[in-house]
Amino acid sequence: MSLNHQQLFWHQAQVSKERRNNLNDHNSCVIWLTGLSASGKSSIANQLDKYMYSREIRSYVLDGDNVRHGLNKDLGFSPQDRKENIRRIGEVARLFVDAGLITIAAFISPYREDRQMVRSMFPAGDFIEVYVKCSIDVCEQRDPKGLYKMARTNQVKEFTGISAPYEVSEKPELVIETDKQTIEESVMQLIDYLQTHGYLSYQEP
Numbered sequence: 001m002s003l004n005h006q007q008l009f010w011h012q013a014q015v016s017k018e019r020r021n022n023l024n025d026h027n028s029c030v031i032w033l034t035g036l037s038a039s040g041k042s043s044i045a046n047q048l049d050k051y052m053y054s055r056e057i058r059s060y061v062l063d064g065d066n067v068r069h070g071l072n073k074d075l076g077f078s079p080q081d082r083k084e085n086i087r088r089i090g091e092v093a094r095l096f097v098d099a100g101l102i103t104i105a106a107f108i109s110p111y112r113e114d115r116q117m118v119r120s121m122f123p124a125g126d127f128i129e130v131y132v133k134c135s136i137d138v139c140e141q142r143d144p145k146g147l148y149k150m151a152r153t154n155q156v157k158e159f160t161g162i163s164a165p166y167e168v169s170e171k172p173e174l175v176i177e178t179d180k181q182t183i184e185e186s187v188m189q190l191i192d193y194l195q196t197h198g199y200l201s202y203q204e205p
Contacts, residue, residue, distance in 0.1 A: 013098075017097070017098050017099075017100060020099065020100030021100055023100070024057070024058050024100050025201065026057055026058075026102065026199060026200050026201070027198065027199045027200075028058075028096075028097045028098075028099070028100045028101055028102055028103070028126070029097060029102060029103070029125070029126050029127070029128055029199055030093040030094075030096070030097050030103040030104075030105055030118075030122065030126065030127055030128065031045075031048070031102065031103070031104045031105065031128045031130060031190065032093075032105045032107070032109070032115065032118065032127060032128065032129050032130060033045055033104070033105065033106045033107070033130050033132050034107065034108065034109045034110075034115060034129065034130070034131055034132065034169060034172075035108065035131060035132030035133065035134060035166075035178075036108065036132075036134060036136060036139045036160060036161045036166055037108060037139060037143075037145075037147055037148070037159075037160060037161070038134075038139040038140075038142040038143050038144060038145075038147075038148070039132045039133070039134035039139055039178055040132055040134060040176075040178035040183060040186065041064075041106040041107070041108075041132050042063055042064075042065075042106045043183045044106070044132065044176065044178070044183060044186050044187060044190070045061045045063065045104045045105075045106040046061055046063075047183050047184070047187045048104055048187050048190055048191075049061045049104055051187060051191065052102060057102060057200065058100060058101050058102065059101055059102040059103070059104060060096060060101050060102075060103055060104070061104045061105075061106065062089060062092065062093060062096075062103060062104065062105045062106070062107075063106050064106060064107045064108065067085075067088075067089060067092075068085070071088060071092070072084075072085050072088055072089075077157075077158045077159075077164075078158060079111070079164075082109075082110070082111070082114065083111070083113075083114050083117075085107075086107065086109050086111075086114040086115070086117070086118060087114075087117060087118070089105060089107060089118070090117065090118035090121050091121070093105055093118070093121075094121050094122060097122065097126055102194075102199070108160050108166070110160045110164065110165060110166040110167060111165075111167055112167045112169070112170065115129060115169070128173045128174065128193075129169055129172040129173050129174075130172060130173065130174045130175075130176060130190065131168065131169040131172040131174070131175045131176070132176050132178055132186075133175055133176065133177045133178070133179075134177070134178045134179045135179050136161050138178075138179040139161070147159060148161075148162065151163060173193070174189070174190065174193050176189055176190070
């Protein structure tokens with residue numbers, strides 16, 4: 001006889017998220033960076049993580065490319081695979097937040113429905129959607145992997161912004177315009193948000 005989902009039970013940890021947050025002296029959450037390829041998501045994520053580390057704040061970056069090298073290497077880029085990619089990351093992020101980490105997720109995540117699905121996994125306040133806004137012209141100028149060029153010549157299929165849609169966030173917690181400010185300014189905008197909303201205590205820069 002094989003097990004089914006009705007025979008599985010969620011085991012409550014003896015150490016709660018709240019106790020971990022008290023120990024860490026900051027509140028855990030997921031910062032979900034969404035936007036076009038080359039909009040600056042990964043740069044912001046890693047610079048923010050570096051800032052957190054320098055101030056002994058517990059954080060971790062979940063990056064789209066890194067995750068597809070391991071956990072999600074079986075998935076492609078069809079709408080169905082993109083949805084499953086985001087669902088799995090949402091579940092991982094939920095565990096990291098429960099562990100008391102400020103979890104920084106950098107994923108194109110082009111569909112509003114998928115981002116809403118991840119939001120629904122978290123209690124109110126634990127999911128911070130950040131729209132990394134950047135014009136497609138600037139993204140194409142940056143294009144560190146040459147993907148836009150390949151998409152324009154049909155060498156890459158289902159490429160967001162060219163041959164596949166990106167659905168702009170309707171009510172994100174924060175909008176960061178990376179074609180109008182530096183990565184450092186973008187990170188400080190995020191830090192200010194986290195401090196103002198009580199996730200982090202105020203610290204000297």
